[in-house]
Amino acid sequence: MIRPDAPVLLEIRDLHASVDDQTILKGVNLTIRAGEIHAVMGRNGSGKSTLSKILAGHPAYTVTAGSVTYNGENLLELDPEIRARSGVFLSFQYPVEIPGVSNLEFLRVATNARRAHRGEEELDTFAFEDLVRERLAVVQMDPVFLDRSVNEGFSGGEKKRNEILQMALLEPLVAILDETDSGLDIDALRIVAGGVNQLASSDNATLLITHYQRLLDLITPDYVHVMAAGRILRTGGKELALELERTGYDWVDQELARLEGGRTPVEVG
Ligand code: ADP
Ligand code: MG
Numbered sequence: 536m537i538r539p540d541a542p543v544l545l546e547i548r549d550l551h552a553s554v555d556d557q558t559i560l561k562g563v564n565l566t567i568r569a570g571e572i573h574a575v576m577g578r579n580g581s582g583k584s585t586l587s588k589i590l591a592g593h594p595a596y597t598v599t600a601g602s603v604t605y606n607g608e609n610l611l612e613l614d615p616e617i618r619a620r621s622g623v624f625l626s627f628q629y630p631v632e633i634p635g636v637s638n639l640e641f642l643r644v645a646t647n648a649r650r651a652h653r654g655e656e657e658l659d660t661f662a663f664e665d666l667v668r669e670r671l672a673v674v675q676m677d678p679v680f681l682d683r684s685v686n687e688g689f690s691g692g693e694k695k696r697n698e699i700l701q702m703a704l705l706e707p708l709v710a711i712l713d714e715t716d717s718g719l720d721i722d723a724l725r726i727v728a729g730g731v732n733q734l735a736s737s738d739n740a741t742l743l744i745t746h747y748q749r750l751l752d753l754i755t756p757d758y759v760h761v762m763a764a765g766r767i768l769r770t771g772g773k774e775l776a777l778e779l780e781r782t783g784y785d786w787v788d789q790e791l792a793r794l795e796g797g798r799t800p801v802e803v804g
Contacts, residue, residue: 536737537757541568543604544740545590545709550601552589559585561765562601567709570737574751575744576776577762578784583744584628586762587713591625592618606708619645620652624707626698628714628744633685638697641685642667646704670703674730692723699730710734711742716750728753748780763787766794 545567552560559582567573577583589596590603592615603610605623613621633641643663650657658666671678674696686694695715702710712731716724731754735741743754751759751773759775760767761784768790769775 536570538568538570538737541570541737542606543568544606545610545742546602546604548602548604550586550589550603551599552585552596553599554585554596558599559596559765560589563762563765563767565760565767567740567742569708569740571757572735572741572743572754574756574759574776575742575762575767576746576759576779578787579746581762582765583762584713585765587625587711587742587744590618590623590709590711591615616648619705620648622649622652622706622708622739624702624705624710626695626702626710626712626715628717630686630694630698632687632689634687636685637681638683638685639664639667639681642681642701642704645701649705667700667704670700673703673733674699675726676700691718692720692727695719695723695727696730699727699734703730703734706734706739708739709742710739711744713744714746715743716745716747724750725753748776751776761787764791764795 543566545565547563547565550560550563551558563586565573575583575586585596589598590610592613598611606621610618610623643658643660646663646666647657667681668678676696680689680693680697686697689697698715715727715731719727728750731741743750743756745751756773756776759771759773761769761775761779763784768787
């Protein structure tokens, strides 16, 4: 929901970033206010995951120019752990498996770190079990997944549900969901999208990174941004996603060629 007077939660200005001396982001600008749902779309290799990893503080990526302000603070100066605790949540495109670490305990430690940051008391095992059982409903998840190792042997859909469960417990201010729809069948997609919709509120914001329109049939974005070659080329409302579905990304090449002075950049597909 767009409210022009809502506080800005995330302000990305002219963000440039590289990995292994290769420039990936070439001036990303994005302003996200409380209550908004943004979708970033774009072909493979356009820099979507790079943007999300930089926001989460992934050490492999170097910010070479620009700024990111999160809830009034310089996000880029905060350690990844502090970012997570203060309410920046990233759901990975490929959630990691952590053999030997109980999912329940993993979720409890993460939840307590977030609670401590908010000045709330730590939940012991029993109190946490009550909370987690209540939140399982958000993603219609079976409690047996709590007793297993984090994501170990989970199907693609179960991993994504586990990510949304984590989000339901952490109550982030800014949730970044990187291709949460990839590899999901329609039932799992509905459940995951339903969870995201339940958790979106006027106090928080959601950044959905997706390749396909189909997720946006279930989660209605306030803004859609098209990313290409490390920049946001175009911003519109939810109708922009529908237009992309019809026209594809061919116009992107022409616009990039114009921007880069006649050269047509090659994107990996
Ligand atoms: P998207 O998520 O839009 O598909 P990515 O952000 O994953 O795109 O990748 C953007 C570009 O950056 C690609 O060309 C990719 O190969 C490159 N890239 C991303 N991460 C790394 C890395 N760790 N090492 C080398 N190149 C990378
Ligand atoms: Mg990606």
